[in-house]
Amino acid sequence: MGSCLPCAATSLLLLQLAVLASLSAAGHRRYHSIFNFGDSFADTGNKPVAYAWYSLPSNVMRPPYGETFFGHPTGRSSDGRLILDLIAAGLGLPFVPPYLAHGGSFGGGANFAVAGATALDAGFFHDRDIPGAGSKFPLNTSLDVQLAWFKSLTPSLCGTAQECEEFFGGSLFFVGEFGVNDYFLFLKKRSVRQTRSLVPLVVKTISMAIERLMKHGAKSIVIPEMIPSGCSPPAVTSFYGRAGPADYDARTGCLRERSTS
Numbered sequence: 283m284g285s286c287l288p289c290a291a292t293s294l295l296l297l298q299l300a301v302l303a304s305l306s307a308a309g310h311r312r313y314h315s316i317f318n319f320g321d322s323f324a325d326t327g328n329k330p331v332a333y334a335w336y337s338l339p340s341n342v343m344r345p346p347y348g349e350t351f352f353g354h355p356t357g358r359s360s361d362g363r364l365i366l367d368l369i370a371a372g373l374g375l376p377f378v379p380p381y382l383a384h385g386g387s388f389g390g391g392a393n394f395a396v397a398g399a400t401a402l403d404a405g406f407f408h409d410r411d412i413p414g415a416g417s418k419f420p421l422n423t424s425l426d427v428q429l430a431w432f433k434s435l436t437p438s439l440c441g442t443a444q445e446c447e448e449f450f451g452g453s454l455f456f457v458g459e460f461g462v463n464d465y466f467l468f469l470k471k472r473s474v475r476q477t478r479s480l481v482p483l484v485v486k487t488i489s490m491a492i493e494r495l496m497k498h499g500a501k502s503i504v505i506p507e508m509i510p511s512g513c514s515p516p517a518v519t520s521f522y523g524r525a526g527p528a529d530y531d532a533r534t535g536c537l538r539e540r541s542t543s
C-alpha cells in the first residue's frame with residue numbers, strides 16, 4: 283500500500299472541496315440535490331437496514347455514535363457529522379437522506395452508500411471464499427447494486443431523457459470512496475501483491491459507474507480517493523507483529539510501503 287498515490291489523491295479531493303466551498307461562498311445555489319455512492323465514509327444511515335436483511339446487529343445504533351452532533355445514533359459510522367454532511371451544509375442543502383432508511387421524497391438527493399460496501403460485486407469475493415469461514419461479508423451492497431437502486435429511483439425524479447438530463451445536470455454526485463473494503467477483505471486471505479491485482483478492477487468499476495451516471499445527465503461528479511491505507515487502524519493492526527520498527531514511518535506511525543509488498 284503505497285503512500286504517494288493516496289497523498290496525491292487527498293490533495294485532489296481537497297482541491298475539489300475548495301472549489302465547492304468557493305462556489306457556496308459566492309452565494310450561488312449551484313446544486314439542488316446531492317446523490318452519493320460509497321461506504322462507511324459517507325453512509326448517512328443505510329447500514330442498519332442492510333445489516334437487518336442479513337440478521338446482523340449494527341453497532342452504529344448505540345452510543346457513542348451520534349453523540350457529539352445529532353445527540354442520538356443516526357446510522358452513521360461516526361459520533362458526529364461526516365464530510366458529506368459538511369459539504370451538504372456548506373452548499374445550503376439538507377443532509378443527504380439514506381436511500382434504504384428514508385420514508386420521504388428524494389427530490390433533494392439520495393444517499394446509496396452502505397458501510398462496508400465494496401466496489402466489486404459480493405459474488406467476486408464469495409466465489410473466492412474471501413474472507414472465508416462462511417462470512418456474510420461483503421453484503422450485497424456493491425457499487426453496481428447502489429447504481430441499480432439509483433436507476434430504480436430515477437422514474438420518481440424525472441420523466442423524459444431531457445428532463446432527467448436537466449435534473450441531474452443540477453445535481454452534485456459523489457462516487458466513493460470505494461476500494462478500501464475490497465482491499466481489506468482481500469488482505470485477510472491474500473498477500474499484498476495479490477491484493478494489488480484488484481486495483482485495475484476497482485478502477486474500472488468506478489470508471490464504468492461514472493460513465494453510466496454521465497449518461498443519466500450527471501455533469502458534476504466528485505471522485506473521493508482512497509485513504510492512506512497504511513495509516514488506517516485495520517492495516518496497522520493486521521501487520522502488527524509481522525512488521526518491524528523500520529517498517530513504520532517514524533513521524534506518522536503509518537506503515538511504509540516496503541513492509542507491505
Ligand SMILES: *[C@@H]1O[C@H](CO)[C@@H](O)[C@H](O)[C@H]1NC(C)=O
Pocket residue numbers: 422427430431
Ligand atoms: C443484490 O441486490 C440487487 C439489487 O437490489 C438484486 O437485483 C440482486 O438480485 C441481489 N443479489 C443477490 C445475490 O442477492
